[in-house]
Each structure stands twice: as structure tokens, then as C-alpha cells.
Amino acid sequence: MILVTGATGLAGSAIVREFARQNTPVRALFRSPDMARPLRGLTGVELVQGDMLRAESLTTALRGVDRVLMISSADKRMAETQYAFIDAVKAAGVPYIMKLSGKESGIGFDPFKFQGTREHVEIERHLEASGLAWTHLRPSQFMHRYLPGALTGVDAARRELRLPIGDIQLSPVDVEDIAKVAVALMRSDGHEGMAYDMTGPEALTMKEVVEHISQATGTTFTYVPVSLEEKLREFRELGVPEAFAQIIKDQLAERSRHPESYVRTEIHEAFGVRPTSFAEFAQRHAKAFLRL
Template sequence: MYVDLAKGSQALILVTGATGLSGSAVVREFSRQGIPVRGLYRDPDKAKQLGDLPGVELVQGNMLQPETLQEALRGVDRALVISTPFERMIETQRTFVETAKTAGVRHIVKYSGKESGIGFDPAAFLGTQEHVEIEEYLEGAGIAYTLLRPSQFMQYYLPWTLTGVDPVKHELVMPIGDSRLAPVDVDDIAKVCVALLTSEGHEGKSYDMTGPEALTMAEVAEAITEGTGVPFRYVPVTLAEKSQALIGMGVPPPVAGLLGQIFAERARVKQSRVVLDTHRAFGVEPTPFVEFARKNAAAFLGR
């Protein structure tokens, strides 16, 4: 469970939300690098996907229920905090911070988020507002902290996501016109997480991350076409049409409404910044979208 740090000390590391998109990528990267890690999960069925990974200890618990976290936090020096944005994120992460501090955790890294759009208004999207509120809470919590702020994930274009491509029609249907985004590969973020959690000198710092390109949705479709060898196209629609389609897929109206907030702001903000300082600081090679599409070609084609 322990890893040697640069100063020769040892630290037990906990990753919360270990079965989610981001958490599982981080846990897998720890395992790939041969660094032991502990993962916190709620759903035993989802935890099965990580059960055979070398060096990974899985512990069940609920971040909202401190009494269930004793085993998960035992001996932990550093924790990476991730939880779903669709379920009481502020209360969940605040509760965990206080529980972790009481348990003796020395350093918390918050897996946060920051839109790449130049001029994006954080107040226009509830998810961004909640991340900002949690960051402010953590800054005043009396515990060492680091903020990691990736932009939109490349993985959100995969067919199994709410905003992904249609693998049958080979279409990317989005309501943001010709605005540019700079999505980042979750695997890049996972590499940064491992490097950050196993090195020193990050207390009180924040690290923004985007992908290496600011792309229109038409350019994203072109990258998927090049990566898969199958033609994909971008189909621009109105916000109302996209919301109606999501609800028709079974997405709860509150979730569709939340997505509508971010779609509307992305449609308003036409240009995106590209921030690669964090990649460089931790020696991670940025993944271009076409390379992401190439390594996930089977998924894009629904196989």
C-alpha cells in the first residue's frame, strides 16, 4: 500500500470514486506503474472491474457516511477526491474532507474542473459553481490541498456517454454551433494524478489542464473519421432539440437541464484556451484527439 516519495518517506494513497470514469483511470494508472493504491467504492458490482488489478486494494464505503470510512482512511496520508457531479457533490466532498482530516489525512487533492472556453461564466453552469464552492471550502479547511482542474474529457465523445457520437449513424449531434473546445484525455489526467500524488511540493497549488488542440465539433468529427477510418459527421442542432433527444433516451429532466446549461454557455463562448503547462510539469505527453480516436476506434464504432 505504501509508495516511496522523493524525500524517501512513505505515504498510503486513497482514491475515492474508484469505479467511475476518472477514478478508475487513476487506479489503473497506479497499477500500471506498479504503485500500490487503495480505492474507495460504493457499488460492489462496479468494483469487480478493478478486482484483478495488481497492487490495488478496494474498500467499500460512502463519502456521505463517515462511519463507513474508517477502514478506507486507516493509515492514509494523501487522498484524491472524486465524486459524481450529479449527486450532492458539495455535501459529499465537504463531508469527506472533514472525515479525512479527523482521520489524520495530511494532504487532499481535489479532482476539480475548469472549462476551456475563453470567457466561460462559471455562474452559468451549476457543475462549475459547485466545484468552485468546494475549492473555497477546501482552501479554508485547515488541511494541505492541491486543485487539479481538467477541461472537458475526450471520453465524453464516446458512444456510451450522454453526449457521445451515434455509432450507427456515425454522427456527432451537438447544440454548440461552431464553438471550439479543448477536450483532454482522461488517461493524461490519470498520469498527472499519479505523478502529483507521489511527489512533493504541490501544497496550495492549482493545475489547469486542457487537450493540445481547440477544436470545433466538425473538426472533432474529422478526427474521429481519421482515427477510425469510417466517415463521421457533425450535426448541429438547437438546444431544445438536444434536450428533447436526451430525455427521449431516458435521461432524467434535471440532468438534461444541467447539460443544457453547459451547452448554452459553450455555444455563447466561441474560442477556447489550450493549457499544457500541467502536462509539461509532470512529464506527460498530451494526447491529440485523432490519437484518442485511433486507440478507441472499436468503441467509436460501437464494437
């Protein structure tokens, strides 16, 4: 049996739906029954409640499992959560974890300059030292990060993308592609001890990103390069907690220092998954880009 954690989140729910679409049985871990409601009734999906931070709550979830896909929120408890979960998986005698990790696509981006990427590196090391068999899947920025409502997304009211990253490139990836690749990895053998970086098919400047959004929505969106200080002020106006705003500021500052972005689609190709372009993503989400 395969267990997927973080099943109610953005990546986890796409992955669980992909298992269902492929008629492959999967167990999905959730914390809150409300959050799990959209997953009810999916073919072959067994929903089990548990908290990754509390080993005693995971007995049912881990029973009979031979592979785990570990996902949790990129919040201040990510490292603590995943360390505790790795230890619980080991204690339960489950031999293998694939970690949904993360890696910036900026060439030269120092993962230790941003809390999110630093913690992914540290958790990967903890997993590698655990004695369990492991695989790391390292997607770049999710394309969803440009939707209104995301901290680095468009301002739908102003029809603007306001970011302090000048003309740098990023290579965002579609979560649906991640889901297809993750399911293929979990269903096949021979990936133990491997780490797979994964981006979308193009390195794009923010000007190119808004051109795709404008084309898809039939509405002009503009890229407005702002200063880091101005972006921080906007975060404060939105009520973003100061500590979190500072973390995102670190990420944006480090992005600015590395203008070129690499493209890695080998893992798409290995499983015959056609990499989704940003233009296709924008067309699929055209209504969401216009939602105020």
C-alpha cells in the same frame, strides 16, 4: 499510504490502474463490490469499501493514510458528498487532499452558469477553508464525452455528432493523461496550495472532432449543429431526466457564448507526459465509436 476515492469511475479507475502500472501501492475506495470487480488483482491495489457520505463507514479506508485523491460522481449529490468527505478526512487526522476538480476550457466561460463547474468552485473553496493542505487538478472536458452513449457523444446509428454549439472550440483531454498527471502529483511534493488547469493539446471545432473520428474509423461521421430546443427534445426521447437535461442545456448554452478555447498543457510538461491528441484518442477507441 495514498487513498483514491471514486476508484470505480472513469477517471478514478484510470488513476488506480496507473498506480498499479507504476508499482506504487495505493488504497482504492469503492461502494459496490460489483463495480470494484474489474480492479481486483491489480498489483499493489488495496480495495476498501466505504461511502464518502457516511464518515462512520470510512474508518478502515482512512487508517494510516497521509494523502487522499478525492473524486466522486458529477451528480446532484457531488457537493454534499465532497463536503461530508472533506470533514471526515479532517476528523480522521489525514493532512492532505488533492481534489479532482473540473474547469471549462472556453475563454470567458462563467463557472457559475453551469451546476457542475459552480459546485467544483464551491467545493474547492470549502477545501481551502478546511485547514487541510490541498491541491486542485482541473481537467477540461474528457475526450470520452464524444463516445456513443455519452450525452454529448456521437449518435453511432446516424454517424452524426449533434450538438447545439455551432462552430465553437473545445480542448478535450484524455483521461489517461489525467491519470498519469494525477499519479505524478500524488507521488511528488510541493503542490500544496496549487491549482493546475489541464486540457488536451488542441482547441478543436466539432467539425474537426468528427474529421478525426472519421479518419480513425474509416467511416464518415458528420457534425450536425442543432438548436438547444432540438437537443433538449432528443434528451427527452432518450429518457434523460428533465432536471439533468436542463443542467446539460445550461452547460451547452454557456459554451456557445464563448467560441474560443484555451490550451493548457504545462502540467503535462512538468511531468514529461506527452499530451494525447484527439486523433490518437479516436484511433485508440475506433471500435467504440462504431458500436451501436
